[in-house]
Amino acid sequence: xxxxxxxxxxxxxxxxxxxxxxxxxxxxxxxxxxxxxxxxxxxxxxxxxxxxxxxxxxxxxxxxxxxxxxxxxxxxxxxxxxxxxxxxxxxxxxxxxxxxxxxxxxxxxxxxxxxxx
Amino acid sequence: xxxxxxxxxxxxxxxxxxxxxxxxxxxxxxxxxxxxxxxxxxxxxxxxxxxxxxxxxxxxxxxxxxxxxxxxxxxxxxxxxxxxxxxxxxxxxxxxxxxxxxxxxxxxxxxx
Numbered sequence: 001x002x003x004x005x006x007x008x009x010x011x012x013x014x015x016x017x018x019x020x021x022x023x024x025x026x027x028x029x030x031x032x033x034x035x036x037x038x039x040x041x042x043x044x045x046x047x048x049x050x051x052x053x054x055x056x057x058x059x060x061x062x063x064x065x066x067x068x069x070x071x072x073x074x075x076x077x078x079x080x081x082x083x084x085x086x087x088x089x090x091x092x093x094x095x096x097x098x099x100x101x102x103x104x105x106x107x108x109x110x111x112x113x114x115x116x117x
Numbered sequence: 118x119x120x121x122x123x124x125x126x127x128x129x130x131x132x133x134x135x136x137x138x139x140x141x142x143x144x145x146x147x148x149x150x151x152x153x154x155x156x157x158x159x160x161x162x163x164x165x166x167x168x169x170x171x172x173x174x175x176x177x178x179x180x181x182x183x184x185x186x187x188x189x190x191x192x193x194x195x196x197x198x199x200x201x202x203x204x205x206x207x208x209x210x211x212x213x214x215x216x217x218x219x220x221x222x223x224x225x226x227x228x229x
Binding site (some may be wrong): 004031033040041042043044045048055056091093105106107108109110111 | 217
């Protein structure tokens with residue numbers, strides 16, 4: 001079974017530029033998550049999708065971050081414009097449970113490491 | 118609101134020694150508890166999870182954890198570690214609504 005795919009793996013941009021990350025979840029997984037992991041910290045949930053609807057985006061900085069999940073499968077996360085403090089690893093995860101699953105296992109991708117100069 | 122505190126940011130230990138990584142949590146509602154491992158330049162991998170039932174949970178790679186409701190703790194243990202266990206370990210809680218909160222991680226370094 002293929003895992004969660006993310007691209008690119010690394011990205012370096014200057015502040016005020018735009019950037020986009022892509023995630024392909026495990027086939028059949030209804031729930032998709034985007035996390036931000038700043039160096040030395042645990043992952044922080046940015047947004048959670050159930051199929052192509054948003055379940056939780058309470059911690060997404062909506063003035064600069066946006067995300068969409070096309071047809072309930074792939075997802076993109078965009079930052080526009082980027083700030084220095086956005087430097088982090090952006091992790092995508094997916095889980096099978098079609099409802100906001102409480103005990104459902106999340107499967108994580110390898111992440112995209114973003115450096116903002 | 119819910120939060121997770123991993124009490125040790127770094128734990129150095131010699132190979133074949135036992136190890137305990139400590140995790141305390143707080144929540145106003147019932148939660149589910151998880152431990153993940155992250156190897157360098159990789160995503161997180163589930164080690165084990167507690168949903169209900171027996172408070173002692175066994176996971177992969179010989180790890181186990183014990184849920185203690187009165188102390189709101191979920192400490193991770195392994196009786197004998199290997200060099201390959203060197204990694205970052207994250208404790209996480211998830212509410213009934215499906216929201217996950219992670220701790221800041223514990224770096225386990227196993228020395229020969």
